[in-house]
Amino acid sequence: MRKTFLSQNPSVLIFIALLAIFTIAVTLLSEVTGVGLISTSFVKTLGKTLCLSLVAIAMDVVWGYCGILSLGHFAFFGIGGYAIGMWLMYARTEGIVMTSLASQPLPPTPAEISDAIGNQIFGVVGSSEFPLIWAFADNLFVQLLMVVLVPGALALVFGWLAFRSRVTGVYLSILTQAMTLALALYLFQNDSGLRGNNGLSGLQNIPGFEDSSQAKVSIAFFIASAFALGAAYIGFAWIVSGKMGSIVKGIRDNEARVRFLGYHVESYKLFIFTTTAIAAGIAGALYYPQAGIINPGEVAPIASIYLAVWVAIGGRGRLYGAVIGAVFVSLLSSWFTGGGAPNINLGFYTVQWTDWWLVLLGMSFVAVTLYFPKGIGGLFDYLVRKPS
Amino acid sequence: MSMLLEVNGVSVTFDGFRAINNLSINFAPTELRAIIGPNGAGKTTFMDIVTGKTKPDEGTVVWGERNISLLGMSESQIAREGIGRKFQKPTVFEAQTVRQNLAMALKTPRGPFSVLMHKKTKANGARIEAVAEQIGLADSLTRSAGELSHGQKQWLEIGMLLAQEPRLMLVDEPAAGMTPEEREKTTDILREAAKTRAVVVVEHDMEFVRRLNCKVTVLHEGSVLAEGSLDHVTSNQTVIDVYLGRSHA
Amino acid sequence: MLRLLSLAVSFWLLLSSIVYAQSLQDILQTHAAEVAKPSRSSVSVVLDDLVASGLPQALPFLEAWRDREIVRRESDGIFFRRLDSSGEVQLQDLDSGDRLAAGTQELQKVRPNGGVRRAIGDALVRFQLSDPDINKRRSAVDSIARSMDASQLGPLQASVAGEADADLKAVKQRLAGMLVATFGETPQDRIEAIKGLSGDLSVDTRAVLNTILAADPAVAKTLPEGANIAKVLTIGEDISVAEAYTRLVAAKLAPARVTKDAIRDALLTHMDGGRVGGVPVAELGTDEMRARAYDQLAQDGTVPVRVSDDAQAKAVAAHKFYLEYTENDAAITDAARLALNGIETSVALSQTVDLGLDALSLASIYFLAAIGLAITFGVMGVINMAHGEFIMMGAYTGYVVQQFVPDYTVSIIVALPLAFAITFAAGVAMERLVIRHLYHRPLETLLATFGISIALQQLAKNIFGTQARPLTSPEWLDGALVFNDVIAISYIRIAIFVLALLFLMVILFVLKRTRLGLEVRAVTQNPGMAASMGINPDRINMMTFGLGSGIAGIAGVAIGLYAKVTSEMGADYIVQSFMTVVVGGVGNVWGTLAGASLIGFLQKGIEWLNPSNTLAAQTYMILFIILFIQFRPKGIVALKGRAAAD
Incomplete structure (x- = not known):
């Protein structure tokens, strides 16, 4: 089965091969092997870009293939980050607290430990109580499960509600945007139990690996991200090829027709919406330990719209297009906003790219929508003759 | 003989406009039926009701030997019960190949997980090829449906209906935009299909209906005006009035 | 010689006070003894004269007097305001405001006692309430409203009749009503005033009523006779057992609870060669073990005994917890409650x-x-x-x-x-x-x-x-x-x-x-x-x-x-x-x-x-x-x- 699937989709093989070569090359050139051509911070940037590519693939499946323009998939990404961030922050704080309590003459009681940890984590929002949602924060396994379950459950409930009442098209987009806004507003609250505005921080310090250098940790996460991206690429390519792909694309192009063929369209949409949400959550869980900090701003609706922008620029309806879009736009964006791009002196005015990058992005996005609806990925159609 | 579909006393109102008015109509398990009527007679709304797209305000729609009510079932459930529908405008999935279009319609389990685990089998392949043969698209299986001519798209959609293996086929204006040769072939396909199932054709074109050579039901203002052979109904004075203008009004 | 001169000056001043417009110093010299050594009984004469004079400089004088900034020059008995500016003592003429260096002159401090200062304060209020400048009157009324006090009632009521501005008059009357409601002499007056307040939705009125209805938590074995009780608290509903017990401890009706922190501190002080109360220190990582060690210490008599939860509950059950109005007269609190309820509905x-x-x-x-x-x-x-x-x-x-x-x-x-x-x-x-x-x-x-x-x-x-x-x-x-x-x-x-x-x-x-x-x-x-x-x-x-x-x-x-x-x-x-x-x-x-x-x-x-x-x-x-x-x-x-x- 897998064999025929791969042989029918050569682009998957090519992608996986390129990804493997890239991963090995980066690892060999990183500081871990002593070569050090690629700095640790750039390894982190690359690792994060891989995670963004992963969530972009998910977005492409749900939008490019299934036609649901979700403006909420970055929220699922954020939830994944929060779920793993809770454990990272708890476990690390626990370590620090235990060290400081160990120097005291009396061994600490469980309540004292919990109070001390709570104080450390929630002091910034004026509390030391552990909210209910932190009940399993000490358990890595449960939190890893949360990375999958919380975005999955949220997508399942939201999708079930929305799809069963036949909310489609722009209405659905607005509804997903509203959901994202509600989530962001909730997280902004101090009594959300997730440190409000402050978010979760210090996530780059992995408990149990305090002695390992950041160079090693970041390479480990980079490789993990590459594996996740590869696995998701194969998985989603498998889903969108074959009969499932036919039906999903059919729903995108003519939902009613698929329904009259006897398919329960809502179940298919729900399946796609939920699996992509889970993928987004996993991507987030890999991204934020590399970013080091997560705050509610990351979840805001605008982030999800940017996600759609990446996919559109990269070329939707083809998975590698989503990857190209995410890599291209996010790296370009950090090049422009990070001051890497040279300013243009017009004599009477100097164009500073830190100020003008968003204008350029916005306008080029309009241009892509108008003139290159297939995005960058569409260029491949000219290079490769489509196998029919 | 027992009926395949019994529609009884169905009415539906849109914003005060009575699109279907106390309509009763029955279909036998194997028959070819043409439904004709002027614009606004309720032909499309009737199909909407049977396929679950529109919920009637009153009346019953009973299906099959087990006398299941179709009201309250979703479109996809009704389709799985064995009612297939072809739309007025040809709606095939233009981005996909003819084979993929037919494969999607093929009578196989419809759940997402069985679809995900679906494997191509020889039997299914043969079935697709047989249907393609029937609709004259055997050479075009690998072509994209978007590249087909208008008539071929109509056939493909009929082919998708056939692949669904429904017990009742509702076909809305199958001959629209076809050349005379294409019409003839379409007639053949439909008459062939009606040997093993009920086929209901909604059509404006009297010539096409005549060629189908079947029982005709005339709809007017949401209810049945006349029923019988084409010659019988065309000699009916009220039908003539309806079609040739309401001279009394 | 100096004395003679001063006598001459005061005589001249006295004379001029009759012939010309009075100066502030004249009035003060007229009552020099009462100003220099004021007493509660005698000061009113001076104050009445000052208020009656209507001199604008009387106001800062009264403030300075109250704040103990007035001095009398020993040499001639003239009153000055004493100012300390950049370490140097200066004297300020009370009428002209001119300053002169104090130098080495002998100064006698005027030290009004508390009662006198209150009287001065009243006069101040009266002064401001009748000031010709409406803005001053307004700010006086505002300052009364900000910090209401029984002593302000008299001056305020006195100033109502003479108030020319209708709006301000209404404000004064309203304020007077609040003051009577709070500080009125007879319960009858107060109840009347409280009734007059109902229908007024302002925050101040609600604050006044709430002040009258202020109630303190109290605890006793049985409810005291004749106390104006606002509410008897139900344990578990209005107040938790723990809170109730804390009140008992505060009222010294029960022994203090031994908190976890206290246990910890006690264990720390009584550590003895790696063991406390017979328990090895390393095992003290749970509350149960700490309690056991502490109880052992208590048995030895080194620390107070822990009060068990049962004992706490029993102690709490044996007492009544209630809220008692600070106002003793039930009729007044009833009236206030009625008025407040009406206001709150509106x-x-x-x-x-x-x-x-x-x-x-x-x-x-x-x-x-x-x-x-x-x-x-x-x-x-x-x-x-x-x-x-x-x-x-x-x-x-x-x-x-x-x-x-x-x-x-x-x-x-x-x-x-x-x-x-x-x-x-x-x-x-x-x-x-x-x-x-x-x-x-x-x-x-x-x-x-x-x-x-x-x-x-x-x-x-x-x-x-x-x-x-x-x-x-x-x-x-x-x-x-x-x-x-x-x-x-x-x-x-x-x-x-x-x-x-x-x-x-x-x-x-x-x-x-x-x-x-x-x-x-x-x-x-x-x-x-x-x-x-x-x-x-x-x-x-x-x-x-x-x-x-x-x-x-x-x-x-x-x-x-x-x-x-x-x-x-x-x-x-x-x-x-x-x-x-x-x-x-x-x-x-x-x-x-x-x-x-x-x-x-x-x-x-x-x-x-x-x-x-x-x-x-x-x-x-x-x-x-x-x-x-x-x-x-x-x-x-x-x-x-x-x-x-x-």
Whole structure:
């Protein structure tokens, strides 16, 4: 089965091969092997870009293939980050607290430990109580499960509600945007139990690996991200090829027709919406330990719209297009906003790219929508003759 | 003989406009039926009701030997019960190949997980090829449906209906935009299909209906005006009035 | 010699006081003994004279006297105010205010005692309350209201009769009523005054009544006879066992609880070679083990015994916990309670009305923000993510106009049509250049307009900077329409409401009564048929989009007056605007009105339930909307029939 699937989709093989070569090359050139051509911070940037590519693939499946323009998939990404961030922050704080309590003459009681940890984590929002949602924060396994379950459950409930009442098209987009806004507003609250505005921080310090250098940790996460991206690429390519792909694309192009063929369209949409949400959550869980900090701003609706922008620029309806879009736009964006791009002196005015990058992005996005609806990925159609 | 579909006393109102008015109509398990009527007679709304797209305000729609009510079932459930529908405008999935279009319609389990685990089998392949043969698209299986001519798209959609293996086929204006040769072939396909199932054709074109050579039901203002052979109904004075203008009004 | 001179001077002063206008020093010298060594009984004569004189310099003197800053020069008995400036002692003439260095002169300090100082304070109040300057009188009344005191009652009541200003007189009477209610001499007076207060919704009145009703928690074995008890507390309902026990301990009716911290400290102090109370220190990592070790110590008598939970419960059960009014007279507290209840009912009623007005103005803002969107979305099926940026453009237009036209009224009159013109042009340009090419691809339109939105937002940031720009409303829009102490609505909000109403009428008129409206409706319902009737859908789409955008521009000016003008202000309204349109039902002006009302009232309602947290209110509102759309996917005012199904 897998064999025929791969042989029918050569682009998957090519992608996986390129990804493997890239991963090995980066690892060999990183500081871990002593070569050090690629700095640790750039390894982190690359690792994060891989995670963004992963969530972009998910977005492409749900939008490019299934036609649901979700403006909420970055929220699922954020939830994944929060779920793993809770454990990272708890476990690390626990370590620090235990060290400081160990120097005291009396061994600490469980309540004292919990109070001390709570104080450390929630002091910034004026509390030391552990909210209910932190009940399993000490358990890595449960939190890893949360990375999958919380975005999955949220997508399942939201999708079930929305799809069963036949909310489609722009209405659905607005509804997903509203959901994202509600989530962001909730997280902004101090009594959300997730440190409000402050978010979760210090996530780059992995408990149990305090002695390992950041160079090693970041390479480990980079490789993990590459594996996740590869696995998701194969998985989603498998889903969108074959009969499932036919039906999903059919729903995108003519939902009613698929329904009259006897398919329960809502179940298919729900399946796609939920699996992509889970993928987004996993991507987030890999991204934020590399970013080091997560705050509610990351979840805001605008982030999800940017996600759609990446996919559109990269070329939707083809998975590698989503990857190209995410890599291209996010790296370009950090090049422009990070001051890497040279300013243009017009004599009477100097164009500073830190100020003008968003204008350029916005306008080029309009241009892509108008003139290159297939995005960058569409260029491949000219290079490769489509196998029919 | 027992009926395949019994529609009884169905009415539906849109914003005060009575699109279907106390309509009763029955279909036998194997028959070819043409439904004709002027614009606004309720032909499309009737199909909407049977396929679950529109919920009637009153009346019953009973299906099959087990006398299941179709009201309250979703479109996809009704389709799985064995009612297939072809739309007025040809709606095939233009981005996909003819084979993929037919494969999607093929009578196989419809759940997402069985679809995900679906494997191509020889039997299914043969079935697709047989249907393609029937609709004259055997050479075009690998072509994209978007590249087909208008008539071929109509056939493909009929082919998708056939692949669904429904017990009742509702076909809305199958001959629209076809050349005379294409019409003839379409007639053949439909008459062939009606040997093993009920086929209901909604059509404006009297010539096409005549060629189908079947029982005709005339709809007017949401209810049945006349029923019988084409010659019988065309000699009916009220039908003539309806079609040739309401001279009394 | 000096004495002689002083005598001569005082004689001259005495003489001049008779012949000419009195000076302050004269009065003081007349009563020199009473001023220098004042007593409670004798000081009133001086004070009466001072108040009667009406001299403006008497006021600072009284303050200085009260604050013990008055000195008497030993040499001639003249009174001065003593000032310490930069380490040097200066003397200030009480009449002229001239300063002279104190040098080595012998000074006698005037030290009024507490009783005298209070009397001086009363006189001060009386002085100010009868001051010819109304502002001084007002500030005196305000200062009394700020810190009410029994002693102020007399002066206040005395000044009421002579008050010339009717408004201030009413304020004084009201204040006097509050003072009598609190400090009146007989219970009868107080009850009368309390009754007089009912019906007054002001915060001060409620504060006065609440002060009268102040109750302290108390505990006793049995309820004391004759105490004015506000409420007997039920354990477990009004007060937890732990809190009750803490009160018992505070009242010294029970032994103190041994807290966890106390146990820890006790264990630390009694550590003995790695063991405490027979338990190895390493095992003290749980509360049970610590308790066991502590109990052992207690048995040895080194620490107080722990009070068990049972014992605590028993002790609590054996006592009555209640709230006792600080006011002893039950008749007074009853009257106050009655008055307060009445007031609170009216306040609640007024608050509801006020909340309704708030909600109405919020709804107007949402309506203004959303109606342009409703037109483009409803008529053309085009979702314009840059709509918020059109609102922003309108607001910035207002700001720029104010830079050139300094008169705020004129500038607003100029800004409104100008904002319409600019955003109309921007909308038409966008329709021609972008949206026209994307009809029937709604998701692409959404994304393309989003691209325009981020570009416009960043452009505004580049031009105007990130900080908020002011859009000042004309003076006649300042202030608020006040109905009573609770119900008030600012004129800006009224103006926005009126503007929203105006818009509703104009749009209804355009759609229902003009050729353009007819054509727009025709295109909405059936574009193909409309085109075949000779209506140019291109032109209609262009006009519609321009109209929708232009309205956003005007809304921007209105919103800018009420909120801050920033490059992100559009983004703040866009989601709510979409919600308004979707909830109301697309393609219907009344639907938008209904949606705006629902969302406005809902948001205010939720904020009222949870006033401390507007973020939570917004969160819940959005969740409600998501659920609402489940049940009415087509909105409140839904189009029915086959046309709506496709």
